[in-house]
Amino acid sequence: MVPDDSASLAITEAAADPDTSPVEASAQADSDTLAASDLGNLDSPENPEATADSAPPVPAPPIDPRTQLRLRNDGDRLVLLMPNGPQIEAEGGALSWGELLQHFKQRLNGGEPFWQPNTVVHLAARDRLLDARQLQALEEILTSAQLTLKRVATSRRQTAMAAVAAGYSVDQLEAEDTLVQSPPAPGKPLAEPLYLQTTVRGGVEIRHPGTIVVLGDVNPGSSLVAEGDILVWGRLRGTAHAGSGGDRSRCIMALQMHPTQLRLADLVARAPDGPTSQYLPEVAYIGDNGIRIAQAQAFAQQNFDATLGQGAQLTDAFKV
Amino acid sequence: MTRIIVMTSGKGGVGKSTCTANLGMALAQRNQRVAVVDADFGLRNLDLLLGLENRIVYTALDVLAGDCTVEKALVKDKRQPTLGLLAAAQNRNKEAITPEQMKQLVAGLAPSHDFILIDCPAGIEMGFQNAIAPAKEAIVVTTPEISAVRDADRVIGLLEANDVKFTKLLINRIKPKMVQEDQMMSVRDVLDILAVPLLGVVPDDERVIVSSNRGEPLVLDKQLSLAGVAFNNVARRLLGEEVPLIDLNATHDDLFSRLRRFFRG
Numbered sequence: 001m002v003p004d005d006s007a008s009l010a011i012t013e014a015a016a017d018p019d020t021s022p023v024e025a026s027a028q029a030d031s032d033t034l035a036a037s038d039l040g041n042l043d044s045p046e047n048p049e050a051t052a053d054s055a056p057p058v059p060a061p062p063i064d065p066r067t068q069l070r071l072r073n074d075g076d077r078l079v080l081l082m083p084n085g086p087q088i089e090a091e092g093g094a095l096s097w098g099e100l101l102q103h104f105k106q107r108l109n110g111g112e113p114f115w116q117p118n119t120v121v122h123l124a125a126r127d128r129l130l131d132a133r134q135l136q137a138l139e140e141i142l143t144s145a146q147l148t149l150k151r152v153a154t155s156r157r158q159t160a161m162a163a164v165a166a167g168y169s170v171d172q173l174e175a176e177d178t179l180v181q182s183p184p185a186p187g188k189p190l191a192e193p194l195y196l197q198t199t200v201r202g203g204v205e206i207r208h209p210g211t212i213v214v215l216g217d218v219n220p221g222s223s224l225v226a227e228g229d230i231l232v233w234g235r236l237r238g239t240a241h242a243g244s245g246g247d248r249s250r251c252i253m254a255l256q257m258h259p260t261q262l263r264l265a266d267l268v269a270r271a272p273d274g275p276t277s278q279y280l281p282e283v284a285y286i287g288d289n290g291i292r293i294a295q296a297q298a299f300a301q302q303n304f305d306a307t308l309g310q311g312a313q314l315t316d317a318f319k320v
Numbered sequence: 321m322t323r324i325i326v327m328t329s330g331k332g333g334v335g336k337s338t339c340t341a342n343l344g345m346a347l348a349q350r351n352q353r354v355a356v357v358d359a360d361f362g363l364r365n366l367d368l369l370l371g372l373e374n375r376i377v378y379t380a381l382d383v384l385a386g387d388c389t390v391e392k393a394l395v396k397d398k399r400q401p402t403l404g405l406l407a408a409a410q411n412r413n414k415e416a417i418t419p420e421q422m423k424q425l426v427a428g429l430a431p432s433h434d435f436i437l438i439d440c441p442a443g444i445e446m447g448f449q450n451a452i453a454p455a456k457e458a459i460v461v462t463t464p465e466i467s468a469v470r471d472a473d474r475v476i477g478l479l480e481a482n483d484v485k486f487t488k489l490l491i492n493r494i495k496p497k498m499v500q501e502d503q504m505m506s507v508r509d510v511l512d513i514l515a516v517p518l519l520g521v522v523p524d525d526e527r528v529i530v531s532s533n534r535g536e537p538l539v540l541d542k543q544l545s546l547a548g549v550a551f552n553n554v555a556r557r558l559l560g561e562e563v564p565l566i567d568l569n570a571t572h573d574d575l576f577s578r579l580r581r582f583f584r585g
Contacts, residue, residue, distance in 0.1 A: 102478075202474040203478070
C-alpha cells in the first residue's frame with residue numbers, strides 16, 4: 001500500500017463527459033473555513049452544486065512571494081534582491097535570518113542555471129539591516145554557487161558601514177518612503193521564470209513572483225507559491241499555489257497530480273480521499289465553478305480551440 | 321582520506337543508534353579504524369548499545385575544555401580494539417556545544433581513523449545542526465512508516481542545504497511479511513518518495529532488543545541473525561563492495577505460502 005495514493009486528484013473516464021463528471025476535487029473560497037463538514041459536503045458526488053459560489057469568494061490568506069531572497073538577471077550581472085525588512089516584520093510572518101538563508105540555499109542547490117561561473121552579483125539590501133557576519137554568510141553561499149559579490153546597495157547607514165568594512169563597493173540610497181515599500185502595484189510584469197532541477201522536499205518553501213518550473217518531484221510537506229503558473233515535470237505531492245497575486249487565469253500542471261492541496265488565486269482545492277489507479281499529466285485551472293482538473297492533452301486542445309476563436313468552451317474534468 | 325558520516329533520521333526511535341553501533345562494529349571487524357561519536361548530548365545511549373557505559377572516563381566536553389586529548393577520551397572497545405567511542409556528556413544539553421566545536425572534535429579524530437560515524441540526535445534543532453556540521457556524507461535511517469519517511473524527506477532537504485552532498489538511505493525494521501500482504505510500505509514505495517541511493521535494508525528482528533540490552537551489537541553474534549547479516553552487508557557496501565540486497569522474502573516463502581499462491585492462481 002502506498003499511503004500517498006490516498007491523496008490524489010485524478011482524472012477519470014468522466015473527463016470526456018463533463019455532464020456526468022463526479023466531484024473529485026473540492027474548492028472553497030476561504031481556506032480558513034476548510035472545516036471537515038464543509039469538505040464532506042463538497043466531496044460528495046450527490047451534492048455537486050455545493051461549490052465555491054455558495055459562499056461569497058473570500059481571498060485566501062495573502063502570501064507575498066517577495067519575502068524570499070532571489071536573484072534577478074540584470075544584463076551582465078545578477079542582482080540579489082533582499083526582501084524589505086520592516087515590511088515583512090510588520091506582517092508577523094517574518095522569516096528569521098537563518099530561515100531566509102536556508103530557503104535561498106535550497107533554491108540555489110536546485111540550480112538556476114542561467115549564469116556563467118564567476119558572475120558578478122550586486123546585493124540590493126534595500127532597508128534591511130545587515131551586519132558583517134550576515135554579509136559574510138551571504139558571500140559564502142554565493143561563492144559556493146560560483147558567484148562573486150561585488151557591490152551592495154542599501155539605504156541603511158549601518159549596512160553601508162559593514163559593507164565598506166568587508167570591502168564591497170557601496171551605493172547608499174535615500175531611505176525609501178512607505179509608498180515604495182507597499183506591495184507592487186498591479187500591472188507590474190512578472191519576474192522571469194524560476195527553473196529548479198531538484199526534488200523539492202518536505203519543509204522547503206519556494207516563493208517566486210513569476211512562474212515556477214520544477215524538474216523533479218514535489219514531495220509532501222513542501223509548498224510552491226508563484227504569482228505565475230506552476231509546472232512540475234514530475235510528481236506533485238505537496239501544496240501548490242499559482243496566481244498568488246490574484247490572477248485567476250493561472251494554472252498548475254504536473255505529470256502526476258496528487259497534491260496535498262491546490263490553490264489558484266483565491267481558491268483552495270484538496271485531493272479526494274480515495275486512491276486512484278492511474279496518473280496522467282494534468283492541468284488544474286479555474287473554471288466556471290472553481291478549481292477544475294483536466295488531462296493535459298485535452299486542456300491544450302481546448303485552449304488551442306479557444307484561441308482560434310471557435311468559441312469552444314473549456315470542458316471540465318471535474319466540477320468543484 | 322577519513323570518511324566522516326552522520327547517521328540521522330529526523331524522527332526518533334527508528335534505530336539510529338542501533339545502526340551506528342552495529343555499523344561501527346561491522347566496519348571495525350573489517351580492520352577499519354572506526355570512531356563512533358555520540359552527538360546526543362544529554363540523552364546519550366550509544367555507550368549502552370556498545371556495552372561501554374562503565375568505561376567512560378572523559379566525554380567530548382572534557383576534550384573541549386582542554387582537560388584531556390581527544391585520543392585519551394576515546395573509549396576503546398575491548399572486543400574490537402580498532403573501534404573507539406567518543407561519548408557525549410550526559411549532564412548537559414544540546415546547547416552545551418556549537419557546530420564549530422563539533423568540527424574541532426571530529427578534526428582531532430580524523431587523522432587516526434578511517435571512518436568517523438556521528439550518531440545524530442532526533443529532531444532538526446541544535447543537536448542536529450551540531451551533528452551534521454563536520455559530516456561529508458550522511459546515512460539517513462528510516463522505517464517504512466509514513467511519519468518516518470516524511471521526516472527523512474525533510475532531513476534530506478536540510479542535509480542538501482547544509483552541504484552534505486552524499487546522502488544514502490538505510491531502511492530499518494522492515495517486515496517482509498507485512499509488505500507481502502500489502503500492509504506496509506515496501507522498499508520501493510520508500511525510495512519512490514525519497515529518491516536517494518539505497519545503502520541497505522535491515523529486517524525487523526527481536527534479537528535487536530536483546531542485543532541492545534546486553535550491550536553487544538548483533539554483528540558480534542557467532543550465529544548471525546538476518547539483521548546482523550544485513551548490517552554486515554551495509555558495512556561491505558560502505559567499503560565499496562557490490563553486495564546484492566538479501567532476499568527478505570525467502571524466509572517467508574515456505575510451502576504454505578507457495579500453496580496459497582498456487583491456489584490463488
